[in-house]
Amino acid sequence: MTEFDNLRHQGMRKRLVDGLKIKGIRDESVLAAIGKVPRHLFMESSFLNFSYKDQAFPIGAGQTISQPYTVAFQSQLLQIQKNEKVLEVGTGSGYQAAVLVELGAKVFTIERQKELFRKVQSFLPEIGYHPACFFGDGYEGLPAFAPFDKILVTAGAPLIPVALKEQLKIGGRLVIPVGKDNHQEMQVIVRVSEDEYKSEKHGGFVFVPLLKGVVNI
Numbered sequence: 001m002t003e004f005d006n007l008r009h010q011g012m013r014k015r016l017v018d019g020l021k022i023k024g025i026r027d028e029s030v031l032a033a034i035g036k037v038p039r040h041l042f043m044e045s046s047f048l049n050f051s052y053k054d055q056a057f058p059i060g061a062g063q064t065i066s067q068p069y070t071v072a073f074q075s076q077l078l079q080i081q082k083n084e085k086v087l088e089v090g091t092g093s094g095y096q097a098a099v100l101v102e103l104g105a106k107v108f109t110i111e112r113q114k115e116l117f118r119k120v121q122s123f124l125p126e127i128g129y130h131p132a133c134f135f136g137d138g139y140e141g142l143p144a145f146a147p148f149d150k151i152l153v154t155a156g157a158p159l160i161p162v163a164l165k166e167q168l169k170i171g172g173r174l175v176i177p178v179g180k181d182n183h184q185e186m187q188v189i190v191r192v193s194e195d196e197y198k199s200e201k202h203g204g205f206v207f208v209p210l211l212k213g214v215v216n217i
Helices: 007-022 028-036 045-050 068-078 095-102 114-126 162-166
Strands: 057-060 063-065 085-089 106-111 132-135 148-153 168-180 183-193 196-205
Touching: 007 028, 007 068, 028 068, 028 095, 068 095, 068 148, 068 168, 068 183, 068 196, 085 095, 095 106, 095 114, 106 114, 114 132, 162 168
Parallel strands: 085 106, 085 148, 106 132, 148 168
Antiparallel strands: 057 063, 168 183, 183 196
């Protein structure tokens, strides 16, 4: 424990986890991961009193740090086993990537905004998390490192990118919010065979849009 993550912060996280349980998160490993990641470090210091509230907050570059319930819900749908290779599309603040690392995954994360990519690439190792960070177009995934056991998309896609489906292992799971800008349906795509997929729907959410291309600023 350090001054950067003290008993007060840990108490706030415990209350957050208790709230997630009430909202229906049942996966004990996901709850434990949320209970370990110091979310306040991912936000401006002025937001400290809000950092463990179950809501999203802006982080710059038109992006947000996701609501903890959404992070927990998507992580639970992934059904991660230790040492699985997981691709995250949309690094953002790096908070979801840190939760995936806490779950024991080998995390590859890709971000299209160079400003956010640079920030996370230096920040996550400083607080003990070491995912493989990449700058690039999330629609393309990371074919050089495929196939992946699991793929998580943290922005709302108008459709499911074919490249991401093709980068799944057989038996692998893709969790992605699909729909228009103001409403998406959380979907789980399971690769059944080389050319067969099955899908499940898990309720409505609102995410920032998944955009093509990169921003080099």
